[in-house]
Amino acid sequence: MIDVILLEDEPVLRQELGEFLDEEGYRATRTASLAEFEQHFQAHRHHLAVIDIGLPDGSGLQLIQRLRQSGHPLGIVIFSAKGTTADKIGGLDIGADHYLSKGCDLEELSATLAALARRMELRQEKTLWQLEVGPRRLLTPNAVHIPLSQQDMLVLHSLMQQAGNNVSREQIVQDLGADFMHYDQRRLDSQMRRLRRKVETLSGQPLPIKTLRNSGYCFYERSRVCG
Template sequence: MTVLIVEDERTLARELGIFLHNQNFACTVARTAAEARWQLADTPFDFVLLDLGLPDGDGLDVLAEAKQNELAAAVIILTARSAVEDRIGGLELGADDYLAKPFSLPELLARMHAITRRRFGLHKPTVPVGAFSLDLQNRRLLHAGQEVGLSVKEYDVLSYLVLNKNRVLTRLQLTEHIWGNLSEAGFDSNYIDAHIKNLRKKLGQHADTDWLETVRGLGYRVRV
């Protein structure tokens, strides 16, 4: 998944980026309100980690403007502000959660996982798909209780399709979700096609994969 880190403290932004990268998130950093606005207008992120005290403006104003522009990303406010009014203001503007600084990185990750489950209507971290089950918390695909060996990117493609079950995702949507912002000129649909081919080969050794559909001229869909 892709994450926009809106944070002007360089050390914290770097720590967040390293931690989330190690959890297989694709991260982009914005250190000002202006840069955050530009990134949000340009890229469809999955998460926004938003500091409120930015050098050129208030993070709440960035959030309000983004929501007016129909921001789809989940937003977690990360701030040193302790006033209840700020927390209420952020949540009422559409933030999904709020963490006061200093905070634990594992707690942040747990909250991101919880938001993902809520957004996709999941009641537990394991999702059945065909004869398989997807363990979202531990990033594993299981068949008959045994792990099916997938590469990091193969898992990312499959999990995003599963989370968006019964919805057609284009190759560009899948590519941006996994690799982050790509210009149209740099887009190559072969990236996704190769991963889908590998997934079908690996999964097909265990069970049918009829649920992993190619929608000609559009993209791919997991049908359940």
């Protein structure tokens, strides 16, 4: 995975952005202030950064200037509520690669990071996730076995046997053995949130499932399903 460091002081937005980046296949380090950024930033590991510029302990622009002066090969995207032309010009002049307003769709942020990663010739690590149906467990790339409930196993089976493809909510619900017309969609969302938390807590790795807004999910890394 490509490591991204996120600097956003607003807690709800920081959580939303962090989860979105995880779902997009990045390993996101979340920070809330300049001090936390300085504490957690590792030049050898973090290749991309998403930085707010209005922070409680200083300016994100000054941080970007310091990063550029240090010579670190870091792709920087400003993600700010300040969206005037003057703001954008100032951010780009000081060293940011891209400047996005917080009102933009997150898919634009995803596309911007992907383009930046391509330009920097960054590559996602090839990993393999293995679903073991018989014992109902998930083997992560770092060799951690995650025990699964029957429902979790069925959801992962539906997604991992079509890894790389978009799987509709209707297909997943059918694979769960339920009637889609009478199924409460919030149950699937809640189950997915719990499953993501469980996998990351036990293995330290985000579950590589991308949420397709209002349509379904996609397991986006290499996988194997076995008995």
